[in-house]
Amino acid sequence: MTSNAAAHPSQGHAAINPALAAALAVTAIAAATLAGAWFFQLVLGLVPCPLCLEQRYAYYLAVPLGALVAVAAAKDAPRGVVLAGLALLTLAALGNAGLGAYHAGVEWKFWPGPTECTGPVGNLGSAGNLLERLDTVKVIRCDEVQWTFLGLSLAGYNVLISLLMAAIALWGLVSARRA
Template sequence: MLFLKGLLKDWKWPVAAIVVSALMLAAAHAFETFGHLYPCPLCLRQREVYWALIAMTLTGLALWKVRPTRRFLVALNVLIGLVFGVGVVVAFYHSGVEWKIFPPPAGCAGGGEIDLMNMESLDRPMTVPSCTDAPFYILGLSMAGWNGVVSAILAAASFIAAGATFRGRNEA
């Protein structure tokens, strides 16, 4: 608990959110590069949430350096929580598509995997992996499902950080 209190102090939570987002993107790219698990359009959409969060948070931290007020830091932490909340929604939708609860969006029909590292494959027509086929499940959740769990935890931590900063426990 002491670690969490220290992490939620001042600017540390926004920086931690950037680091965790970068690690999530690195893990996704590692699965793609080394595991040959190529992303479907919904997988790419989930990555866009992390890219947006990194850009928004870096901009917010730069602006906070110009005017370091507690109110601004509260707003930044709330925005970080809302962006992670968008990640939860996108991951939930993708999981629902994998479980056949929701219909896949246009362009997610699939048709096979592509190997971007093999130059000889450029002669063949490129196909997009299907959004309905999860490559594996761990404890009943696919990669999209676990992404939703991680995003939900990060959203909750963001709102906790915003609340602690608002109450003045973390002076900016």
């Protein structure tokens, strides 16, 4: 090791690739969020409403796309491919933050939600099997909060997590463009 490298240890190693770091971070956050959602559903028994399920789509996209962007960044793929992947991750996370904010607004009764998850129960079949159908149908309303922590519902936490993912992906995008 030269004296210059000893004075600046970071120069002795390859510089951190911001696109790679951002893609790995977004992938890890999305995977952890999905694991948390499935934990709440399967272990704690919180059944997701239709809006909750829709909010998972961005995470289902972010895990494989983030992994592909990370591989592309690590393998020195064309910069345009890496930048496009980071831009798509940013847009997906921002869109999901918007969906989460909409859902939180429905929960706070700021505006009505979709009728399929906040309206009245639809057709339950004939009167003969009504009781049987009522036992099997569990309507999860989007406007009823099932769980809160520090005053935020899961939809509220989705907003924060999605904004964090968008900020990280955007940081990777901007930093990779400058490199």
